[in-house]
Amino acid sequence: MANGTVALEEKSFYEESTNRWNKGILAWIFSTDHKRIGLLYLYGISAFFLVGVLAGILMRLELIAPGKDLFEPQFYNQLFTLHGVIMIFLFIIPGLPAIFGNFFLPIQIGAKDVAFPRLNLLSWWIYVVGAIMALISIVLPDGPLDTGWTFYVPYSVRSGTNISLAIMAAFVLGFSSILTGLNFITTIHRMRAPGMTWFRMPLFGWSMYATAWIQIIATPVVGITILLVVLERYFGIGIFDPTLGGDPILFQHLFWIYSHPAVYIMILPAMGVVSEIIPTFARRTIFGYKAIAMSSLAIAFVGYLVWAHHMFTTGISDTSRIIFSLLTFIVALPSGVKVFNWVATMYKGSIDPKPPFIWVMNFIFLFSIGGLTGLVLGSLATDIHVHDTYFVVAHFHYVMFGGVGTIFFAALYYWFPKMFGRMYNIKTANIAAALYFVAFNMLYFPKFIMGYMGMPRRYYDYLPEFEAMQQISTVGSWLMGITMILIFGSLIYSMKKGKKAHKNPWGGVTLEWHIESPPTLENFHEIPTVKTEPYDFSQLKEMDYESK
Amino acid sequence: MFPAPSNTVEGVDLAMLIIVAAGVVLLLGITAAMIYFVFKYHRKKGHEPKDIHGSVLLEAIWIAIPTLLVLGMFYFGYIGFETIRYVPDDAFIIDVNAKMWEWDFKYENGKDTDTLYVPVNTPIKLEMISLDVNHSLFIPAFRIKEDVIAGFETYLSFTPQQIGSFDIACAEYCGLKHSMMYTKVVVLSKEDFDNWYNEGEDAQQQSVPTGQAGIGQ
Numbered sequence: 001m002a003n004g005t006v007a008l009e010e011k012s013f014y015e016e017s018t019n020r021w022n023k024g025i026l027a028w029i030f031s032t033d034h035k036r037i038g039l040l041y042l043y044g045i046s047a048f049f050l051v052g053v054l055a056g057i058l059m060r061l062e063l064i065a066p067g068k069d070l071f072e073p074q075f076y077n078q079l080f081t082l083h084g085v086i087m088i089f090l091f092i093i094p095g096l097p098a099i100f101g102n103f104f105l106p107i108q109i110g111a112k113d114v115a116f117p118r119l120n121l122l123s124w125w126i127y128v129v130g131a132i133m134a135l136i137s138i139v140l141p142d143g144p145l146d147t148g149w150t151f152y153v154p155y156s157v158r159s160g161t162n163i164s165l166a167i168m169a170a171f172v173l174g175f176s177s178i179l180t181g182l183n184f185i186t187t188i189h190r191m192r193a194p195g196m197t198w199f200r201m202p203l204f205g206w207s208m209y210a211t212a213w214i215q216i217i218a219t220p221v222v223g224i225t226i227l228l229v230v231l232e233r234y235f236g237i238g239i240f241d242p243t244l245g246g247d248p249i250l251f252q253h254l255f256w257i258y259s260h261p262a263v264y265i266m267i268l269p270a271m272g273v274v275s276e277i278i279p280t281f282a283r284r285t286i287f288g289y290k291a292i293a294m295s296s297l298a299i300a301f302v303g304y305l306v307w308a309h310h311m312f313t314t315g316i317s318d319t320s321r322i323i324f325s326l327l328t329f330i331v332a333l334p335s336g337v338k339v340f341n342w343v344a345t346m347y348k349g350s351i352d353p354k355p356p357f358i359w360v361m362n363f364i365f366l367f368s369i370g371g372l373t374g375l376v377l378g379s380l381a382t383d384i385h386v387h388d389t390y391f392v393v394a395h396f397h398y399v400m401f402g403g404v405g406t407i408f409f410a411a412l413y414y415w416f417p418k419m420f421g422r423m424y425n426i427k428t429a430n431i432a433a434a435l436y437f438v439a440f441n442m443l444y445f446p447k448f449i450m451g452y453m454g455m456p457r458r459y460y461d462y463l464p465e466f467e468a469m470q471q472i473s474t475v476g477s478w479l480m481g482i483t484m485i486l487i488f489g490s491l492i493y494s495m496k497k498g499k500k501a502h503k504n505p506w507g508g509v510t511l512e513w514h515i516e517s518p519p520t521l522e523n524f525h526e527i528p529t530v531k532t533e534p535y536d537f538s539q540l541k542e543m544d545y546e547s548k
Numbered sequence: 549m550f551p552a553p554s555n556t557v558e559g560v561d562l563a564m565l566i567i568v569a570a571g572v573v574l575l576l577g578i579t580a581a582m583i584y585f586v587f588k589y590h591r592k593k594g595h596e597p598k599d600i601h602g603s604v605l606l607e608a609i610w611i612a613i614p615t616l617l618v619l620g621m622f623y624f625g626y627i628g629f630e631t632i633r634y635v636p637d638d639a640f641i642i643d644v645n646a647k648m649w650e651w652d653f654k655y656e657n658g659k660d661t662d663t664l665y666v667p668v669n670t671p672i673k674l675e676m677i678s679l680d681v682n683h684s685l686f687i688p689a690f691r692i693k694e695d696v697i698a699g700f701e702t703y704l705s706f707t708p709q710q711i712g713s714f715d716i717a718c719a720e721y722c723g724l725k726h727s728m729m730y731t732k733v734v735v736l737s738k739e740d741f742d743n744w745y746n747e748g749e750d751a752q753q754q755s756v757p758t759g760q761a762g763i764g765q
């Protein structure tokens with residue numbers, strides 16, 4: 001319907017339903033519009049994120065002094081498991097692809113929707129079912145699971161908590177991820193607008209493409225692993241349980257064959273967002289487009305071959321440890337390439353450091369720390385010492401929260417005016433970014449030091465020598481809590497009350513900045529024909545943008 | 549200067565130092581360049597932005613130099629690791645049983661303790677097995693750990709170089725009292741160790757299990 005009626009063209013997707021309900025919740029939860037589905041994910045995922053934050057703050061509260069402060073050990077163990085499960089499976093894996101991928105991937109490649117809109121809706125429903133299963137496992141009589149988010153056997157076979165339901169929730173959530181990946185791959189192959197060649201595609205699209213392949217290929221492995229654990233719990237087959245002749249290390253191999261590539265499911269979309277934001281605010285083309293695009297594919301590929309670096313102390317053979325250590329160092333290189341190209345993109349630009357850009361600067365600093373400390377973990381001698389300590393906890397929070405989490409906010413601040421048609425308060429967003437930086441480093445940096453001093457992770461209690469640093473970290477968690485209130489408070493306020501945003505407030509040139517804010521149901525009045533590379537700012541002269 | 553508590557420390561600390569030093573240089577370089585560009589090319593200054601599409605030379609440089617760096621890091625990690633994994637033929641062997649939530653050390657002459665006693669300057673090999681879930685024997689002062697798994701034996705080897713007592717922690721999550729599964733490795737002089745090792749039955753520490761084995765079984 002490229003030549004839709006005039007009346008159709010003027011309504012935003014908020015005002016136009018895709019199903020027989022015009023208004024109300026049913027018009028949303030059964031909508032096949034990729035933008036509505038993206039927003040449904042945004043609300044659900046943000047809610048779970050805040051629950052995860054709360055669990056984290058409670059954990060830090062228990063750790064404010066050695067010994068028992070607030071909770072029994074069992075509750076603490078359940079708390080860190082919930083924190084991990086919620087943050088990993090309900091926030092960070094689906095986060096960027098499901099929210100921003102859904103909303104912006106089709107628009108950026110000049111499509112009306114994803115290739116399979118109904119499948120897209122089904123993916124959201126599967127996410128909801130998985131999330132409900134996880135929630136039910138918390139309230140059933142035997143209590144929330146207490147295994148850590150990694151569900152290691154034999155403990156997960158022996159624990160009397162609601163393991164089976166909780167890990168089946170992860171199984172179900174996996175299908176949501178697989179179907180979204182399938183949808184995006186097809187969309188990118190089949191739905192690009194005329195003239196949108198592969199190398200004219202915005203880099204967010206490339207990162208989503210690499211991510212989608214990992215989602216499809218790696219996720220089934222964890223699905224199978226989860227089924228095997230459930231079978232083991234109910235039928236005692238002897239796959240993993242050593243008392244039945246099983247091999248507990250086999251579980252770890254299977255688990256990490258998925259869960260390491262899953263790290264790239266999380267970080268690749270974030271890297272894609274960074275590659276969008278920097279050119280827009282530097283108002284120049286990206287430096288090394290092909291290097292960045294190809295490094296996404298390289299990460300996706302080499303990322304499959306490094307899983308055993310999670311297992312350097314498990315008694316696997318020394319030869320395999322050496323090989324996996326070497327491969328782990330290799331996978332660091334394409335990430336480095338991206339960082340260098342991003343910084344080079346700022347060279348000779350015309351930089352206007354608006355909030356999304358400030359958040360990206362936060363990202364580059366925090367993610368670099370996360371990446372560089374990853375080298376400590378890739379190296380065998382040092383990993384033997386810091387494995388399973390707070391050093392690892394600090395490292396993956398710098399990568400996951402400092403990397404993906406920071407970009408979750410950057411993306412929100414970048415695309416907020418497009419999604420909601422309104423603008424937030426710039427000053428509040430900048431204050432939040434500064435506060436976030438301080439809170440983040442206070443919360444997680446002491447953990448590097450504690451880890452090297454020998455503080456193991458997943459500890460309810462600790463030796464007195466760690467008290468001061470534990471307390472700094474706990475105070476950091478309060479500051480982080482305040483930052484979250486500030487961010488979500490101001491954004492929720494701006495969704496309703498913010499002043500109307502210009503359709504192109506930043507002077508971006510990718511296709512989403514050519515259309516209305518908020519977009520119409522089919523995004524484009526007419527499918528555009530793409531004639532330029534993605535970050536060609538010479539077209540800005542002919543575009544309508546807010547130039548101040 | 550005291551020697552390091554164990555022969556394994558030096559290799560780990562050296563690898564750490566090298567990686568952190570290189571990391572700090574890279575981090576400062578990246579951050580400084582970023583902040584400098586933001587000020588230098590700030591839009592208020594009215595520069596005309598310049599579209600630079602990339603440089604094959606630069607890409608090659610920032611692939612090649614980091615490659616050399618990480619290969620160096622890999623090498624030092626590997627060297628330290630070889631020291632950690634090397635077991636001399638004459639190593640003194642002690643059997644370790646781990647269970648929720650205690651350690652049990654069995655010596656060749658039948659001694660059985662919940663604290664690890666070892667003679668200084670003697671290569672030690674711990675042959676470890678778990679009786680229930682995964683554990684991990686971690687001696688932070690020695691910079692070493694190895695998981696203790698049910699079903700197959702793993703080992704940890706070191707030569708203590710300093711007389712004293714050091715913490716042993718469990719580093720692999722094992723349930724309710726995971727954080728309380730601490731004990732000590734006590735490094736004795738050779739004479740003290742021989743006295744302890746050869747003293748009579750009555751002086752032996754009997755390890756009495758106190759923990760509940762398994763929860764929700």
